[in-house]
Amino acid sequence: MGLEGARVTVVGAGVVGLSAAHDLAAAGATVLVVGDRAAHEGVSGVAGGLWFPYRVTTPPGADDVLLRSRARFEELADRPGTAVTVRAGTVVERTAAPDRSWTAAAIGPREARADELPAGAASGVRASLPVADTPHYLRWLRDRCGHLGVVEQRAQVHDLDATAAATAADLVVLAAGGRSGELVADPDPGHPVGGQVVRLRNPGLVEWLLDEEDPAGLTYVIPRGEDVVCGGTADPWPATTAVDPGVQEQILRRVVAAVPALAGQDVLGAAYGLRPARATLRLGPVPGGAVPVVACYGHGGAGLTLSWGCAEAVVRFAAALLGPRTADRPGPPTGSGPVDDLPQFV
Ligand SMILES: Cc1cc2nc3c(=O)[nH]c(=O)nc-3n(C[C@H](O)[C@H](O)[C@H](O)COP(=O)(O)OP(=O)(O)OC[C@H]3O[C@@H](n4cnc5c(N)ncnc54)[C@H](O)[C@@H]3O)c2cc1C
Numbered sequence: 001m002g003l004e005g006a007r008v009t010v011v012g013a014g015v016v017g018l019s020a021a022h023d024l025a026a027a028g029a030t031v032l033v034v035g036d037r038a039a040h041e042g043v044s045g046v047a048g049g050l051w052f053p054y055r056v057t058t059p060p061g062a063d064d065v066l067l068r069s070r071a072r073f074e075e076l077a078d079r080p081g082t083a084v085t086v087r088a089g090t091v092v093e094r095t096a097a098p099d100r101s102w103t104a105a106a107i108g109p110r111e112a113r114a115d116e117l118p119a120g121a122a123s124g125v126r127a128s129l130p131v132a133d134t135p136h137y138l139r140w141l142r143d144r145c146g147h148l149g150v151v152e153q154r155a156q157v158h159d160l161d162a163t164a165a166a167t168a169a170d171l172v173v174l175a176a177g178g179r180s181g182e183l184v185a186d187p188d189p190g191h192p193v194g195g196q197v198v199r200l201r202n203p204g205l206v207e208w209l210l211d212e213e214d215p216a217g218l219t220y221v222i223p224r225g226e227d228v229v230c231g232g233t234a235d236p237w238p239a240t241t242a243v244d245p246g247v248q249e250q251i252l253r254r255v256v257a258a259v260p261a262l263a264g265q266d267v268l269g270a271a272y273g274l275r276p277a278r279a280t281l282r283l284g285p286v287p288g289g290a291v292p293v294v295a296c297y298g299h300g301g302a303g304l305t306l307s308w309g310c311a312e313a314v315v316r317f318a319a320a321l322l323g324p325r326t327a328d329r330p331g332p333p334t335g336s337g338p339v340d341d342l343p344q345f346v
Contacts, residue, residue: 002319004028009169011157011183013037014044016296017175018141018150019307020314024173025148027315032167033145035176036156039138043177046273047304048197048222048229049132050208052091053102054301055193055234059280065309067105072308073130074107081143083136083225086128089208090116093123094215100125118211118258131208132304133224157183161290171292171318178276180297184286190278190298194238197272198248199227200255200265209258219254227268230255234301236277243270275301283313285321292321 006029010021013035025031039045051073058065076084090112091102103109103125112124142152157163157176160183164172174180181189205223212218222229230251248270256263278298286293294317296310 002027006170006322007168008171008173008318009034009163009167010173010175011163012175012177013152014039014042014177015138015304015307016299016310018145019311020173020175020296021150022141022145022148023311023315024318025145025150031150033150033152034155034157034163036154040135043273043275044138044303045135046197046271047134048220048231049134049224049304050222051130051305052210053305055275055277056300056302057280059283062283062313065306065313068312069306069309070105070130077130081140083133083140085131087131087206087208088126088128091125092117092121092211094121094213103127131222131224160293164291169291171322173294173296173314175296177297178274184295188279190276191237192274193277194233194235194241194272194274195231196233196243196247197229197231198251198270199229199268200262201268202226202228203261203265205261211258214254216254217250219258221255221259228262241272241274243272283310285317294318
């Protein structure tokens with residue numbers, strides 16, 4: 001609570017925008033989400049669904065975003081309709097000093113034994129992490145937003161001030177993923193990192209596997225419900241977003257080598273998506289707008305992973321920018337929030 005009476009327009013209906021909309025509405029705001037396509041039609045629909053901070057850097061001061069997000073997903077795990085579970089799995093390491101910062105937010109991380117690792121691995125970590133069956137999860141998230149009164153409008157935004165005026169917003173949240181940099185001044189508008197996945201019928205797997213440094217190429221296996229998402233690739237500025245059958249064959253060879261039970265499983269689908277990468281996640285107020293603007297973009301390969309922690313941060317920024325609101329006192333005049341006093345997190 002705390003945003004009663006505030007009108008917030010969220011630009012972008014991907015997993016990040018919808019999660020922010022959910023928490024803003026839960027805090028009492030009247031929320032409109034404007035996006036030019038539905039969450040499952042964009043890269044949010046391609047996400048494998050594993051909670052893991054892949055190809056993302058959180059800015060200083062935003063360390064709790066990862067932990068809060070993991071905690072929120074854990075709360076959702078196994079609740080009917082959410083399609084979220086907590087599953088054990090292995091991160092394979094092949095370098096002398098692997099980055100284990102993610103383990104601070106993981107559930108029960110421990111050193112993997114040699115017999116739990118593939119040949120050639122230097123070390124590894126076993127942990128339990130949330131996994132969302134993304135298409136079902138996004139449907140649940142949209143439904144939850146609907147229950148909270150969030151309205152979704154299909155439209156393209158060309159100018160944030162004009163959109164704020166047209167929607168009578170007190171505050172705008174910019175969550176337009178990889179295209180956010182087109183709508184605000186940003187010295188680092190980010191860059192796309194393409195990724196291809198193939199979905200196989202699940203032969204009964206329950207454990208995920210992530211081997212970023214597999215010499216044969218990026219390898220991950222994420223069992224969800226009926227399917228297993230198998231990846232992958234990480235192509236900065238890809239020339240095309242079409243699924244490449246040759247690359248799919250290579251992915252299949254790698255995942256079968258890592259998890260032999262996947263051999264011969266039916267291919268259920270394949271997809272290519274653009275991760276909205278940026279040097280660091282942009283999370284915080286953007287000065288200069290006709291109304292206060294909170295940016296939330298640049299989630300790289302971890303939009304789902306960071307979604308709830310970012311949503312909570314967006315609510316905190318919104319509350320600080322709009323000030324205390326009561327029926328008698330609807331907060332400071334539009335656009336006068338204390339942008340300069342807040343951490344910028346950019
Ligand atoms: C192969 C692959 C696997 C992945 N696996 C995982 C994973 O396992 N776990 C994980 O956490 N992440 C994963 N990711 C990353 C994840 O998909 C992204 O980080 C996440 O989807 C970004 O969400 P978003 O809401 O910021 O962006 P988007 O999903 O792109 O949503 C932004 C929305 O804004 C809208 N928009 C943009 N500009 C405008 C405009 N001007 N007007 C109106 N609307 C606009 C678009 O329609 C878009 O739908 C994966 C990505 C790929 C490619």
